[in-house]
Amino acid sequence: xxxxxxxxxxxxxxxxxxxxxxxxxxxxxxxxxxxxxxxxxxxxxxxxxxxxxxxxxxxxxxxxxxxxxxxxxxxxxxxxxxxxxxxxxxxxxxxxxxxxxxxxxxxxxxxxxxxxxxxxxxxxxxxxxxxxxxxxxxxxxxxxxxxxxxxxxxxxxxxxxxxxxxxxxxxxxxxxxxxxxxxxxxxxxxxxxxxxxxxxxxxxxxxxxxxxxxxxxxxxxxxxxxxxxxxxxxxxxxxxxxxxxxxxxxxxxxxxxxxxxxxxxxxxxxxxxxxxxxxxxxxxxxxxxxxxxxxxxxxxxxxxxxxxxxxxxxxxxxxxxxxxxxxxxxxxxxxxxxxxxxxxxxxxxxxxxxxxxxxxxxxxxxxxxxxxxxxxxxxxxxxxxxxxxxxxxxxxxxxxxxxxxxxxxxxxxxxxxxxxxxxxxxxxxxxxxxxxxxxxxxxxxxxxxxxxxxxxxxxxxxxxxxxxxxxxxxxxxxxxxxxxxxxxxxxxxxxxxxxxxxxxxxxxxxxxxxxxxxxxxxxxxxxxxxxxxxxxxxxxxxxxxxxxxxxxxxxxxxxxxxxxxxxxxxxxxxxxxxxxxxxxxxxxxxxxx
Ligand SMILES: Nc1ncnc2c1ncn2[C@@H]1O[C@H](COP(=O)(O)OP(=O)(O)OP(=O)(O)O)[C@@H](O)[C@H]1O
Ligand SMILES: [Mg+2]
Numbered sequence: 148x149x150x151x152x153x154x155x156x157x158x159x160x161x162x163x164x165x166x167x168x169x170x171x172x173x174x175x176x177x178x179x180x181x182x183x184x185x186x187x188x189x190x191x192x193x194x195x196x197x198x199x200x201x202x203x204x205x206x207x208x209x210x211x212x213x214x215x216x217x218x219x220x221x222x223x224x225x226x227x228x229x230x231x232x233x234x235x236x237x238x239x240x241x242x243x244x245x246x247x248x249x250x251x252x253x254x255x256x257x258x259x260x261x262x263x264x265x266x267x268x269x270x271x272x273x274x275x276x277x278x279x280x281x282x283x284x285x286x287x288x289x290x291x292x293x294x295x296x297x298x299x300x301x302x303x304x305x306x307x308x309x310x311x312x313x314x315x316x317x318x319x320x321x322x323x324x325x326x327x328x329x330x331x332x333x334x335x336x337x338x339x340x341x342x343x344x345x346x347x348x349x350x351x352x353x354x355x356x357x358x359x360x361x362x363x364x365x366x367x368x369x370x371x372x373x374x375x376x377x378x379x380x381x382x383x384x385x386x387x388x389x390x391x392x393x394x395x396x397x398x399x400x401x402x403x404x405x406x407x408x409x410x411x412x413x414x415x416x417x418x419x420x421x422x423x424x425x426x427x428x429x430x431x432x433x434x435x436x437x438x439x440x441x442x443x444x445x446x447x448x449x450x451x452x453x454x455x456x457x458x459x460x461x462x463x464x465x466x467x468x469x470x471x472x473x474x475x476x477x478x479x480x481x482x483x484x485x486x487x488x489x490x491x492x493x494x495x496x497x498x499x500x501x502x503x504x505x506x507x508x509x510x511x512x513x514x515x516x517x518x519x520x521x522x523x524x525x526x527x528x529x530x531x532x533x534x535x536x537x538x539x540x541x542x543x544x545x546x547x548x549x550x551x552x553x554x555x556x557x558x559x560x561x562x563x564x565x566x567x568x569x570x571x572x573x574x575x576x577x578x579x580x581x582x583x584x585x586x587x588x589x590x591x592x593x594x595x596x597x598x599x600x601x602x603x604x605x606x607x608x609x610x611x612x613x614x615x616x617x618x619x620x621x622x623x624x625x626x627x628x629x630x631x632x633x634x635x636x637x638x639x640x641x642x643x644x645x646x647x648x649x650x651x652x653x654x655x656x657x658x659x660x661x662x663x664x665x666x667x668x669x670x671x672x673x674x675x676x677x678x679x680x681x682x683x684x685x686x687x688x689x690x691x692x693x694x695x696x697x698x699x700x701x702x703x704x705x706x707x708x709x710x711x712x713x714x715x716x717x718x719x720x721x722x723x724x725x726x727x728x729x730x731x732x733x734x735x736x737x738x739x740x
Contacts, residue, residue, distance in 0.1 A: 290462070504518045522688065523686075523701075529696075546577060584632060595652075613673040639667065
């Protein structure tokens with residue numbers, strides 16, 4: 148099979164796919180048995196029709212017997228239709244169950260990715276893994292496997308029946324095989340290419356739409372609607388063209404098979420008809436026009452599955468490609484690895500130590516160069532420095548969002564690489580630069596999914612960080628709806644909510660990466676007041692853009708291009724008249740004049 152190179156070959160893929168199906172083997176067995184019954188019924192019905200015709204032409208016509216056979220045929224066909232309905236119900240139900248499980252597995256795998264791994268895959272692609280790819284897989288369980296089996300079984304059955312009815316005519320039919328093979332081969336080749344193009348273009352259109360809906364505000368602000376529309380038009384046209392190509396492949400293939408079928412029928416009628424006439428006169432081999440009718444019906448039953456097989460091969464290909472992408476997503480291990488028997492942080496004092504830490508996002512490009520500092524329990528340490536100097540990076544390393552390349556980070560004297568990651572993240576409350584709110588309510592955004600947190604605790608936390616006053620003014624207060632990404636809240640309000648969210652989980656160490664966005668004076672005052680309270684909770688590491696925020700910090704660390712260049716209290720650093728002094732003067736003058 149032609150697919151892109153990967154770690155999976157078809158047999159490993161099939162084994163893993165079967166493993167998902169295996170749990171439902173009873174359903175599949177039931178379906179398989181029903182499928183055999185319906186196929187056999189399908190194969191027998193031409194024979195029964197032949198039997199009825201023979202009875203009808205008998206000079207001593209036994210009418211009752213004919214009626215019996217017709218009723219028998221009716222009952223059998225009706226029963227097999229009912230079986231088909233049950234069969235497809237069981238199949239769909241089983242397919243949905245399997246896909247449900249696959250979706251859960253993919254999602255939990257994605258949840259375990261490290262932040263770096265999340266960033267390297269566009270969100271749209273991950274969404275496709277959980278939705279579109281699993282759906283394609285569903286088609287394989289519910290239609291392809293069973294239909295391929297059914298078609299193969301039918302073809303074999305029909306050929307056997309044809310041989311029994313007339314060896315000679317069957318051999319004539321088999322003469323068409325090479326033509327069928329060539330036509331199917333060309334179709335498969337062409338349609339596979341078309342199919343891939345369609346997939347690619349669908350994905351292009353999807354990512355175009357999702358990116359541009361997110362960025363619609365920017366488009367509007369810059370009046371770029373028309374230009375974006377033109378770009379979309381190009382993507383959309385590509386999709387239309389490739390879809391038409393795919394449709395064309397089917398539009399040519401199906402009639403071609405039909406033409407071959409008609410040719411086969413003409414040949415059979417010609418040769419078989421001649422033979423039947425001669426036999427009717429001479430009675431040599433017993434091949435009469437009744438056999439001819441039976442045979443004719445079998446040709447029909449032979450060509451349908453042949454055509455379907457060629458078409459199903461495509462679905463099989465795309466299902467395997469989807470399966471491959473799904474298993475890749477499931478197998479991807481987080482690159483932040485926990486040691487065996489990790490240490491659980493229980494009683495935390497809150498001492499943090501960076502010892503000769505070197506770190507880079509991209510190999511070779513050092514963002515932090517030999518950074519060392521110590522924060523004693525309950526101290527507040529502030530980081531200042533130009534944009535891009537590495538302040539946020541320092542904070543993000545404490546919870547192992549990324550692993551450092553050289554040096555060590557300790558919490559209460561324990562290397563964080565030895566610590567259980569979940570207990571590490573629980574110990575440290577992070578308030579990041581870009582606050583993310585989930586769609587839901589104000590309450591649900593503060594408690595997140597922690598069910599142990601009561602409504603009282605939520606209100607208490609919100610009050611503590613000064614968020615209560617604006618929440619109380621909302622029409623539905625704590626039940627106020629939060630739109631996607633918190634679009635209906637100002638950046639100051641979002642920040643206050645993130646404070647509440649952090650302290651409600653009672654961490655011993657707080658990390659605050661202050662947002663740079665402009666905040667109105669009233670909210671600013673609330674935030675400043677709230678910050679003072681936060682500093683008294685435990686150890687606090689803070690990146691502040693407004694130096695007024697951090698004057699009371701126990702220590703201020705000045706960073707430049709990933710290096711610590713100054714360290715001390717506000718007063719000490721001012722006295723030194725170094726980098727901090729310049730920064731302070733700039734801001735002080737900037738704001739007061
Ligand atoms: N995920 C990432 N992948 C690659 N490089 C990154 C990534 N995140 C940050 N960087 C780079 O690392 C450097 C430090 O970034 P960092 O976010 O720590 O700066 P910062 O001091 O917090 O700046 P700001 O004051 O603007 O918030 C920057 O040069 C940035 O381009
Ligand atoms: Mg930053």
